[in-house]
Amino acid sequence: MKALRSLTVCGMLTVAWLMTAGGVSAHSGAPVRSFDVQVGPYPVTVNYWNEPHAGQPLRFTIVPRGSGPVTLHYQAEAVPGTTVDAVPVRAQMGADPDNHYGVAGEVNLPVTGQWLLNIDATGTHGPGSGDAPILAASPVVMPEWMGWLIGLLPVWAMLGFIVAQARRAGRNILSAQPMGV
Amino acid sequence: MATTLDIAPRGTHTASRLHFVTRETTTRQVGAIVLGLAAATFTVGTAWDIQWHTAVGRDRTFTPPHILMLGGIALLGLVSLALILLDTRRAKRGAGVDQSNSSRMFRVFQAPVGLAVTGFGAALAALAFPFDDYWHTIYGIDVVLLAPFHVMLGFGVIMAELGVLYLIAAEAGRIAVGRAKTAIQIGFLTQLGVTLSTIMIYLVQGTSDKGLMHFGSYSVVFYPLLLAAIVPIGLLTAVWVTRRPGAATVTALTVLAVREVMAQFVPWAMTNAVAAEGLTYRPTAPPFVVTANALPLGILAAALLIDALYAGLRRRTSGSVPLLAVAGALIAVGETVIDQPWAAVLPKYYYLDMNPSAMWLATLPLTIVAAMLGTGLALLISRGLAGARQ
Numbered sequence: 179m180k181a182l183r184s185l186t187v188c189g190m191l192t193v194a195w196l197m198t199a200g201g202v203s204a205h206s207g208a209p210v211r212s213f214d215v216q217v218g219p220y221p222v223t224v225n226y227w228n229e230p231h232a233g234q235p236l237r238f239t240i241v242p243r244g245s246g247p248v249t250l251h252y253q254a255e256a257v258p259g260t261t262v263d264a265v266p267v268r269a270q271m272g273a274d275p276d277n278h279y280g281v282a283g284e285v286n287l288p289v290t291g292q293w294l295l296n297i298d299a300t301g302t303h304g305p306g307s308g309d310a311p312i313l314a315a316s317p318v319v320m321p322e323w324m325g326w327l328i329g330l331l332p333v334w335a336m337l338g339f340i341v342a343q344a345r346r347a348g349r350n351i352l353s354a355q356p357m358g359v
Numbered sequence: 360m361a362t363t364l365d366i367a368p369r370g371t372h373t374a375s376r377l378h379f380v381t382r383e384t385t386t387r388q389v390g391a392i393v394l395g396l397a398a399a400t401f402t403v404g405t406a407w408d409i410q411w412h413t414a415v416g417r418d419r420t421f422t423p424p425h426i427l428m429l430g431g432i433a434l435l436g437l438v439s440l441a442l443i444l445l446d447t448r449r450a451k452r453g454a455g456v457d458q459s460n461s462s463r464m465f466r467v468f469q470a471p472v473g474l475a476v477t478g479f480g481a482a483l484a485a486l487a488f489p490f491d492d493y494w495h496t497i498y499g500i501d502v503v504l505l506a507p508f509h510v511m512l513g514f515g516v517i518m519a520e521l522g523v524l525y526l527i528a529a530e531a532g533r534i535a536v537g538r539a540k541t542a543i544q545i546g547f548l549t550q551l552g553v554t555l556s557t558i559m560i561y562l563v564q565g566t567s568d569k570g571l572m573h574f575g576s577y578s579v580v581f582y583p584l585l586l587a588a589i590v591p592i593g594l595l596t597a598v599w600v601t602r603r604p605g606a607a608t609v610t611a612l613t614v615l616a617v618r619e620v621m622a623q624f625v626p627w628a629m630t631n632a633v634a635a636e637g638l639t640y641r642p643t644a645p646p647f648v649v650t651a652n653a654l655p656l657g658i659l660a661a662a663l664l665i666d667a668l669y670a671g672l673r674r675r676t677s678g679s680v681p682l683l684a685v686a687g688a689l690i691a692v693g694e695t696v697i698d699q700p701w702a703a704v705l706p707k708y709y710y711l712d713m714n715p716s717a718m719w720l721a722t723l724p725l726t727i728v729a730a731m732l733g734t735g736l737a738l739l740i741s742r743g744l745a746g747a748r749q
Binding site for chain 1: 418476483494498501507508510511514517518641743747
């Protein structure tokens with residue numbers, strides 16, 4: 179009964195973690211990177227709240243700069259550089275709890291290398307577009323031979339099992355018995 | 360009840376014991392059906408994923424096809440674990456599970472060895488997913504199909520499917536004759552067809568920009584090599600294990616049924632998922648189902664030939680196994696002549712100066728070697744499956 183209760187609690191915590199993992203979360207402290215970007219007629223500051231790492235989401239905010247024209251709507255996507263084998267990834271956007279006119283977003287960077295955060299904005303002065311650079315850091319690179327060593331585990335395991343079972347069954351099993359499986 | 364009469368007598372069974380044995384067999388059969396469906400889900404999910412990669416591109420780990428594939432893997436793992444626990448419990452209670460129909464594992468569990476293989480295979484496939492994600496972060500989204508962790512993922516599931524085949528074969532092996540045996544044999548052949556379909560997915564690489572293999576200045580086509588190895592593994596195993604003419608055809612028909620499910624499901628799933636996510640197609644998106652090339656129609660012709668040969672050879676008292684082995688290998692090589700989707704795709708898109716006939720001829724020596732290796736593997740697999748009882 180105790181084990182069942184612990185299992186239920188673990189399950190609920192996992193579900194809660196999965197539910198919150200994909201959402202746009204609030205940020206605290208100072209941004210790790212900031213860029214002043216001209217998005218058409220709209221000057222904005224793009225803040226990154228964590229170091230961009232491949233395989234991890236990048237949290238960012240877009241905040242209007244100065245007393246320029248009012249921006250009403252933003253859309254953003256991460257566009258891979260020419261040497262990066264990837265497709266554009268759309269960002270999840272939401273209101274920025276710390277800035278009434280800003281937005282907070284999160285975008286997944288699936289591949290190592292140079293990306294651009296492409297921002298489209300629409301406001302009182304019409305639509306505009308601008309980019310902020312991203313350099314997605316690579317994780318520790320596993321040598322290819324090690325990749326194959328791990329990747330072929332099921333192949334070796336299967337071959338071992340097949341040979342062991344064949345030995346156990348005996349040489350004449352296919353021809354000696356009148357009835358098959 | 361027919362099923363009770365079909366149980367092979369092993370020692371002295373009481374009426375109540377027979378009842379439990381029958382219930383055990385039924386439980387395992389139902390389990391095998393669920394496991395087979397889980398494996399088929401993974402295979403169809405993989406076809407969808409290959410289309411997704413080519414047409415849209417992988418933008419995160421949990422894409423819709425990945426979720427379907429993971430669902431299949433999770434079902435394989437959880438159902439095999441549940442069946443192992445159930446059998447262990449029954450063995451402790453003396454309720455029809457013993458050394459005659461199961462094996463002791465890790466001094467704790469008592470269950471058919473096939474279920475353990477399925478569980479391990481599913482676990483390895485699940486483990487391959489984060490590794491694959493990591494590999495993509497380094498090498499990009501268009502990593503070839505035969506990359507380390509794609510192999511681990513696919514062969515993890517193939518291992519799980521092999522376990523299901525052992526589970527079914529052991530059940531069929533304990534039944535002497537009758538309708539129940541025939542039903543289990545059909546289940547076995549259907550599962551063999553699903554397993555064959557999963558292996559054949561790797562043929563997709565043969566119709567891609569990596570369709571040629573280079574050994575120094577010597578180039579060969581990948582597709583016929585793999586096809587010649589796979590065909591005997593599936594079709595010869597079918598007749599050798601069940602010893603019934605028609606077995607290879609049932610297996611081939613299952614492969615074609617999986618192909619049809621893919622042909623119907625993949626375009627529908629692509630259209631709906633892409634629209635639901637508001638994604639755009641890549642400029643290189645193919646207008647056809649990519650994996651259709653991996654499950655070629657010619658497999659039916661090869662199966663019919665193998666069945667006809669088996670029907671002719673089975674009355675022989677000796678030498679039928681080596682004769683069928685040689686014929687099976689030759690039929691596999693012959694199928695590489697019938698099924699040449701690579702000859703239409705590679706010179707048109709990737710290797711513009713390629714002469715398909717010359718390339719096929721250059722590949723022929725290795726194709727024969729591949730067919731022989733496939734036949735040898737089919738012999739080993741069949742021997743183990745035919746002798747499976749626990």
